[in-house]
Amino acid sequence: MKTFLSIVLITYTLYAQAQPASDMIPAKHTDIKIQPIGHGSLILEWNGEVIYVDPYGADKYEGQKDPSMILITDIHGDHLNVKTLEALNTEKAKFIVPQAVKEQLPESFQKNLFTLANGEARKVNDISISAIPMYNLPETEDSRHPKGRGNGYIIDLGEKKIYISGDTEDIAEMRALEGIDVAFVCMNLPYTMDINQAASAVLEFKPGIVYPFHYRGQGGLADTEQFKKIVNEGDASIDVRLREWYAE
Incomplete structure (x- = not known):
């Protein structure tokens, strides 16, 4: 029995260590739990809602709650991954996607699906979601990412505005954002932008908290420590949170 319990404990410990650390953000009704998954994928939990963003890699979701909502930003395989979706329990999930993603999703995922174009907004499960270029x-x-095909998103949770950049450069629409409490900002060359572009944009729209994510490109991992240094030299009040998005 002791041997069995030891194996269980070791297995659980290894599994816990493999999961990136989660954060809690104070908000109305309940805190917002932010769970990094990997690359551009994360989970937001708030007030009973479980929101998956760009789910990729089914094994990374072991032990996580089933989604009540799934947001997909673009058609590329690290954002729209049908194999992952088919492995997850999406029976109760509502999908929020751009039209280009809808056109590539199998019929089995079309039942509870809402499309948003850049500039559109709607409430899903009583949560306000806006599509950003x-x-x-x-x-x-x-x-690689033409204007109008994919969506960034702003999600209102507990009177907190959470921005998901999608695959973008430091576009005018991002720089013009206001009142963002939490931002997830990509920075991987040659697909999106470098750390200087990302830092410049962040210093312009000034989120309360920013997580660099989606930061592995052809040259390896972007220098997120340098990104943090640039941002905080420009504005020490912006909370730059570096988290482990790449376990391998």
């Missing part, structure tokens, strides 16, 4: 600069016909 995300795209590369300069705008070209062969862009």
